[in-house]
Amino acid sequence: MTNILEVKDLEKNYGDFKAVKGISFEIKEGEIFSLLGPNGAGKTTTISMLSTLYEPTAGDATVAGHSITKAPMQVRNAIGVVPQDLALYEDLTAKENLIFWGQMYNLSGQSLKNRVDEVLEQIGLTDKAKNKVKTYSGGMKRRVNIGVGLLHKPKLLFMDEPTVGIDPQSRRAILDTVKDLNKQGMTVLYTTHYMEEAEELSDRVGIIDHGELIAIGTQKELTKQVGETETLVLHIGENEDPDALAKSIKGINGVLEANVINREIAVITPSAKDVLASVVTKANERGIKIHSIDIREPNLEAVFLHLTGRALRD
Amino acid sequence: MLKTFLIGLKDLKIAFRDRAAIVFMLLTPFLLTIGMGLVTGRFSSNDSSGALNIPIVIVNLDNDSLGDALVEVFNSEELADLVEPTISQDAEAARTLVDEDETTVAIIIPSGFTQSIFSENINQSENIQIEFYANPSRPTSAGIVKTILDGFMARVDEMRVGSITSVAQLIISGRISPEQANAVGEEMGARFENTSTDFNETLITLNTSTNETETNEVDMLAFLAPGMALMFLMYTVSYGGRSILAEKAGGTLPRLLVTPTNSMQILGGKVFGIFLTGAAQMLILIGATTLFFQLQWGDVIGVVLLVFAAVFGATGWGLFITALARTPAQVGSVGTAVMLIFGILGGSFFEVENLPVIAQMFSKITPNAWALDGFTSLAFGGNLASLTTPLLALLTMGIVLFLISALLFGRKNLVQK
DSSP: OOEEEEEEEEEEEETTEEEEEEEEEEEETTOEEEEEOOTTSSHHHHHHHHTTSSOOSEEEEEETTEETTTOHHHHHHHEEEEOSSOOOOTTSBHHHHHHHHHHHTTOOHHHHHHHHHHHHHHTTOSTTTTSBGGGSOHHHHHHHHHHHHHTTOOSEEEEESTTTTOOHHHHHHHHHHHHHHHHTTOEEEEEESOHHHHHHHOSEEEEEETTEEEEEEOHHHHHHHTOSOEEEEEEEOTTSOHHHHHHHHHTSTTOOEEEEETTEEEEEESOHHHHHHHHHHHHHHTTOOEEEEEEEOSOHHHHHHHHHSSOTTO | OHHHHHHHHHHHHHHTTOHHHHIIIIIHHHHHHHHHHHHTTTTSSSOOBOOOOEEEEEEEOOOSHHHHHHHHHHHSGGGTTTEEEEEESOHHHHHHHHHTTSOSEEEEEOTTHHHHHTOSSTTSOOOOOOEEEEOTTOHHHHHHHHHHHHHHHHHHHHHHHHHHHHHHHHHHTTSSOGGGHHHHHHHHHHHHHHHHHHHHHHHHTTOOSSOTTOOOOOBTHHHHHHHHHHHHHHHHHHHHHHHHHHHHHHTHHHHHHTSSOOHHHHHHHHHHHHHHHHHHHHHHHHHHHHHHHOOOOOOHHHHHHHHHHHHHHHHHHHHHHHHHOSSHHHHHHHHHHHHHHHHHHTTSSSOGGGSOHHHHHHHTTOHHHHHHHHHHHHHTTOOGGGGHHHHHHHHHHHHHHHHHHHHHHHHHTSSOO
16 A cells, blocks of 8 residues: 655744654555544644645655645645634535535535535535534534535545544544545544544554654554553542552552552553552552552553553543 | 635625624614714705805906806805805905815906807917815815816806807808808807806706706715715724634634635635625615615716725725734724724714814825715716725725735734745
8 A cells, every 4th residue: 555645754843842843654545544642742733734734844744745845735635624623614504614615625516516415414414504503513513524624535634633522422423434434445644632532443543742753553563562561540539649659559569650640540560460459458558548440451541651651631 | 716706705695694793884884874864954854955054255256147157056045055155356365264264165266257268269268267276174075166166167168169069060061151250159158148047057956967857966964874884894894804813713714724725815815805795885885875865876886986995995904903913802892993983083973174183184094084085076976087086095095005914914924834
């Protein structure tokens, strides 16, 4: 498979602040590639550069063979963009929005009309196409927001955190839409800070933090980086001191790491069942009441924790 | 170009779907026009005329038929509410009254004026002209008086040219010899003198020379309606300017920038949208006042040209305000303030000539003042030629403000990547 996107040493600075620090990666045709990282990691800035909205400070990227710095108009013809925030005209109907945005993508006449009808069908809003967008629920607006990005059948679709702030049902519908689009042959670059979404959707994942791409690969390849470890997550009371307990747990034989994340203690160990008793004993010794304990298999969250010492939601 | 048009059309559609905007763009100026019409007595009787009483001085040194006819025109009952003429025999004293702002205009009819028109040798008549000495600080009133005078002179010229043509045709056809020309011309002149009373009657109602059945009456609404429409035009252009920043904040402008549409097409489309909305607002208000109040706005082509020029100038201001502001809310509040200030300075509430001199000077930076001058001139029978100054001023204003705004937008990085 050929690469539809090739990113080389892409960098973006705002004054002294380095938002993206020379990242490089490729996306193959037909892939769903997720950029996973916490808020402020540089995901949106990366997408903004790749979609030609921002000029990179350094580096370059090619989309379908066109440079984002030298041939931005060709790049724009090849890509669809679904921005993180809703970017629609709320006083226009869904159909009017789609027609207008279709015209901006050089569609016209019968082909525009047909494509608008197809997209309305695809996002499940044919019946409400003539209602103003401002009368829609948040989930419906999100669907129109996605529909706009699909109108001209782009080779590569950028989706920037499209499920932020919506109900579980709409989120499910959007994830299913992404999978359907991929089945139809569309390549998708998907950014998210939800580990579950990246795990469910992606062929490959890039983990980004503080503007750096710190890991890239399939989910299996990434979890291998943390080894055959498990994570014990201890939920303790609000009035307890998690830092002191984490410190004492670190001393237990077989514990690789113990970090405090939002008053929870994540204990990384090759075998959860071997250290569980010792962990509980340490808590009892300190008079700390444990409300519950989760044992988690290796996942992207653990990878992120392993690589950064922080949780994704930090 | 097509995308620029489509973006403009989209903005027009959105503006006319915003109920609050419609209230400000159309309903409020319409109701205010009615309100001020009621206050000024426009709707209180069948007589649609309102009182202006423009003070003028007429110095009739001619003391012959045409000079007397002109004096009669300005003293006629039909113009009683419009002008307040005083007769004088001292030209210098009349000019002094104008200089001292005691009167608006001095009309000095020179000695021998009638004779120069009906000279013995009609081909070589002396060039004796009526002096129109106006107060520059009262352009609207002076413009009205000038329009009446121009109407009178147009009729005089019409008759004079008619007689020259008739004599020439008589010579060519061999009915008279060239030697008889002067005698025939003299006879025609005498006949015109005898019919001067007839054209006085025509002139009093300010009929145009092309269609004597059309009458342009002095109507207070001819000041109020354009005044209100122009004031709220400033609201519309700031509303349009606000939409540029609102689209930036709302994400639709960045989204437009990642479509295969270049920055100039997008900015051009936004400007075109402001222009379209402003023009639609003005034309709807003009249509409504014509329909409901039978208001005569004057020459249709002139009105349309003036609307486009006024909207162009106002759009320049809308862009300038937007270029200076950081947020849509700032454009909204600054735009409202500018709307009111320009309304006052531009003559929407009071005649500009009644404002202090400094305010009159500042009124020249408002599209309101120039456009109102133009509309007043048209309402009183002015033609395209009478619009030259307002049109040029409005176009220059628009171009200058567009250029400044483009520079400021560039600095603000509004549509740059």
